[in-house]
Structures are given as C-alpha cells and as structure tokens.
Amino acid sequence: MSRNLLPLSLSATLLASAAWADVPKVATDIAPVHSLVSRVMDGVGEASLIVPSGATPHEYSLRPSEAAALQDADLVFWIGPDLTPWMENAIETLAGSATVSTLMETDGTLELPFRESALFEAHDHDAKDDHGHDDHAHDEAAHDHEHDHDDDHAKDDHADDAHSHDDHGHDDHGHDDHAHDDEGHAGHAHGAHDPHAWLSLDNASVWLNAIAAQLSAADPENAGAYYANATAAREELDSLRTEVNAILDPVRRQNFIVFHDAYQYFENTFDFPASGAISFSDATDASPARIAEIQNRVTEQDIRCVLSEPQFDPKIVAAVMDGSEAKTGVLDPLGSDLDLGADLYGNVVRNLARALADCLQS
Structure with a gap:
C-alpha cells in the first residue's frame, strides 16, 4: 500500500469528522425539544x-x-x-449571532389559553377545533415540504434571529395579565397561553418541519437528511398516536386530578380531560382554599386518581387525598428520568399515557 494512502477506515473517520465540523452548533431549551431536534439531526450532528x-x-x-453552549x-x-422567562435575556446576551426559533410562535402551532380555575370543565378542551387542527392535517402538509427547501420552509422562523425578539411583542406579556386571584397571577405572568405545547402531537409535527427548515437553511448540504428525518419522525408520531389511544381506551371517561396544570395539550390530543389541578403551575404553591376546592371535587366526582410529579412535595397530594380512596401516580412531562436523545419525546408521551392508565385501573 502506498505510504500516501490512509487505511479506508481511517479515511472514512476523517471524512465524517470533517462533515461533522460543518454542521451547525445547535442549542435547545428542554429535553423534549432537544429530542425533536436530535431526531431531525440524526446521523448528521448533535444538539x-x-x-x-x-x-x-x-x-x-x-x-x-450551558452558557457556553448558548x-x-x-x-x-x-x-x-x-x-423559560429567564432564558430570553440569556439568549439575547449570549447568542447574539444565532438564529433563534421560538417554537410557540411557529406558524400552525396550537396554543391553548391558561385555565384559571382549579376545576376544569369540558368546554376547556374545544380550542383544538377553533384552530382547525385535525389529527393528520400536518402530515399532509409535511409531504408538500419534503423536497421544497426554499421560501416555503423559511417561514417566519428564519427571521427569529437574536435581534428579532423585540418584534415579538414580549413587552406585551404583561405581568398583570393573569392576576385573577392571589395564586394565579404568579403562576403565569408571562403570557396568555399555556407553554406546555410540546405535549400536542400536532405541535410536534409542525415543529419538526420548522426545525428541518432552519437546519437546512443553515446547512444546505445536509438538507436532504434533515427533511428525510423529519418525515420519518412525523410517521412515528402517527404510530405513537395510535399506540397511546390504545393505552387510554380501557380507562376513558374516568376522572383524575393532576398536580399542576401542564397537561391540557395531552388531554386535547387524546380527548382525555382532567377534572382539575392542585396548582396553577410548578412556580406556585397551592393555597389552602384551592386544596379544599380540589378535595370537594375528589369526593363529588369519585376521582379515581391523583397524579403528582417527581419534583414536588408528596405531602400536598396526600392532603388532597385525605379521606378518599383515590390512587396516586406520577406524571413526568419533561422526561427527567429518560435518556436524552431522539427517542425521549415519544417515551415522554407514552409514559404519560401508561402512568395515567395504571393509576385509573381498578
């Protein structure tokens, strides 16, 4: 073998390293978003x-x-x-030259308003129809995007660079907008919409398109891989929807309470409404009056299950359940115990369904 030739395996490694070096450096906020981005970047790079x-x-x-990654x-x-209200300033300060995609502002995203009451009513779950989202609308639109890497994919996201935050009207997220009672205003003082939007499979489908578009704009050489991955991921979401509905079907129409109001996108996607939440958000503590209100609902509706979360004090759930025969379970909307990567998003949604079904089963 000529001394000027490298072994084939070493040549492949060097070529892969060179390609990897050209891939955009990507930062994401939470694990479910990291998972969606990782799925689109599969085989190309890491976030x-x-x-x-x-x-x-x-x-x-x-x-x-983490500051260095930004x-x-x-x-x-x-x-x-x-x-993540604190992250806005961090992005503007640290990621001044980055292209920033605010997923809640992506065209086609379903946004649900905050629920202000401790007790939820059925009409709270009708917002999906108002937005014109059916189960597969995004999948059909997605295929139109698969080979179109130009203007259609640029959308408004491409304008979301570090200097575009002022255009989004963040000053309008007035801190008094939701001061409806002593407890509620602190829990969602930053805007009108519930931000737990990743628990909507429709939103995940929309965001996969947007992520592929932004990556392709920054890295045209790998655009084909990004769009192929996004298309495959949307097909996986279809399968996930079917799987989760099958998990939930045996326990449908049974009543449950969640620890904090983070699940209405999941409830909306799978037509499985909760009866109420102990706390408005994970940034507030439930007041004695709210706990009493939830306790009454547990008795009145024969609540079968009260669901907590890994990071919260179980004594609060115990207080709500005092005197009832309801079971307890744990929901984790962020996948805190799951391995990071492309599979985490599906496992988060799947585990929510399993925990709910297990808790509701007699």
Missing part, C-alpha cells in the same frame, strides 16, 4: 441541552457549560418566554 432533565424550566441558573450556538430552538 446541546440548556435546561438539564429534572430542573424546573421556569426558574433556572445557567451553569458555565454562546457558541448557530441555531437556538426554544419553547419561548412563557416557559
């Missing part, structure tokens, strides 16, 4: 996670490595300031 699994997104202090990023994908 960085800013808010570690198990941390509370609403309040978090960046570690040096500072080095070419692209940033995040839910928006309603979920």
Whole structure:
C-alpha cells in the first residue's frame, strides 16, 4: 500500500469528522425539544441541552457549560418566554449571532389559553377545533415540504434571529395579565397561553418541519437528511398516536386530578380531560382554599386518581387525598428520568399515557 494512502477506515473517520465540523452548533431549551431536534439531526450532528432533565424550566441558573453552549450556538430552538422567562435575556446576551426559533410562535402551532380555575370543565378542551387542527392535517402538509427547501420552509422562523425578539411583542406579556386571584397571577405572568405545547402531537409535527427548515437553511448540504428525518419522525408520531389511544381506551371517561396544570395539550390530543389541578403551575404553591376546592371535587366526582410529579412535595397530594380512596401516580412531562436523545419525546408521551392508565385501573 502506498505510504500516501490512509487505511479506508481511517479515511472514512476523517471524512465524517470533517462533515461533522460543518454542521451547525445547535442549542435547545428542554429535553423534549432537544429530542425533536436530535431526531431531525440524526446521523448528521448533535444538539446541546440548556435546561438539564429534572430542573424546573421556569426558574433556572445557567451553569458555565450551558452558557457556553448558548454562546457558541448557530441555531437556538426554544419553547419561548412563557416557559423559560429567564432564558430570553440569556439568549439575547449570549447568542447574539444565532438564529433563534421560538417554537410557540411557529406558524400552525396550537396554543391553548391558561385555565384559571382549579376545576376544569369540558368546554376547556374545544380550542383544538377553533384552530382547525385535525389529527393528520400536518402530515399532509409535511409531504408538500419534503423536497421544497426554499421560501416555503423559511417561514417566519428564519427571521427569529437574536435581534428579532423585540418584534415579538414580549413587552406585551404583561405581568398583570393573569392576576385573577392571589395564586394565579404568579403562576403565569408571562403570557396568555399555556407553554406546555410540546405535549400536542400536532405541535410536534409542525415543529419538526420548522426545525428541518432552519437546519437546512443553515446547512444546505445536509438538507436532504434533515427533511428525510423529519418525515420519518412525523410517521412515528402517527404510530405513537395510535399506540397511546390504545393505552387510554380501557380507562376513558374516568376522572383524575393532576398536580399542576401542564397537561391540557395531552388531554386535547387524546380527548382525555382532567377534572382539575392542585396548582396553577410548578412556580406556585397551592393555597389552602384551592386544596379544599380540589378535595370537594375528589369526593363529588369519585376521582379515581391523583397524579403528582417527581419534583414536588408528596405531602400536598396526600392532603388532597385525605379521606378518599383515590390512587396516586406520577406524571413526568419533561422526561427527567429518560435518556436524552431522539427517542425521549415519544417515551415522554407514552409514559404519560401508561402512568395515567395504571393509576385509573381498578
């Protein structure tokens, strides 16, 4: 073998390393968004996670490595300031040259208003029809995008660079907008819409398109891979929808209470409404009056299940259940115990369904 020729395996490694070096550096806010981005980047590159699994997104202090990931990023994908209000300033300060995609502002995203009452009524779940979202509308639209890497994919996201935040009217997220009672205003003072929108499979489908479009704009050489991955991921969401509905069908129409109001996108997607929430958000504590209201609902509706979350005090759930025969379960909307990567998103949704079904089964 000529001394000028490298072994085939080493040549392939060097070529892969060179291609990897040209892939955009990507930062994401929470694990489910990181998972969607990882799915689109599968086989091409990796994204960085800013808010570690198990941390509370609403309040978090960046570690040096996370600040560096933002500072080095070419692209940033995040839910928006309603979920991580502290991150807006961090992005503007550290990621000044990055293209920033605020997923809640992506065209086609379903946005649900906050529910202000401790007790939920059926009409709270009709917002999906108002937005014209049916189960497969996004899948049909997605195929039209698969080979069109130009203007249609640029959308409004491409304008979401670090200097476009003022255009989004963040000053309008007035801190008094939701001060309907002593408890509620602190829980969602940053906007009108519930930010837990990743629990809608329709939104995930829309965002996969937007993520592929932004990556392709920054890295045209790998555009084919990004769009192929996004298409495959949308097909996986269809299968996930079928799987989750099958998990929930045996326990449909049974009543349950959640710890904090983070699941209405999941409820909306699978037509499985909760009866109420102990707390408005994970940023507030439930007042004695609210706990009493929930306790009455547990008795009146024969609530079968009260669901907590990993990071919250189980004593609060115990207080709500005092005197009842309801079972308890644990929901984790962020996948804090799951391995990071492309599979996490599906496992988050799947595990929510399993935990709910297990808790409701007699």
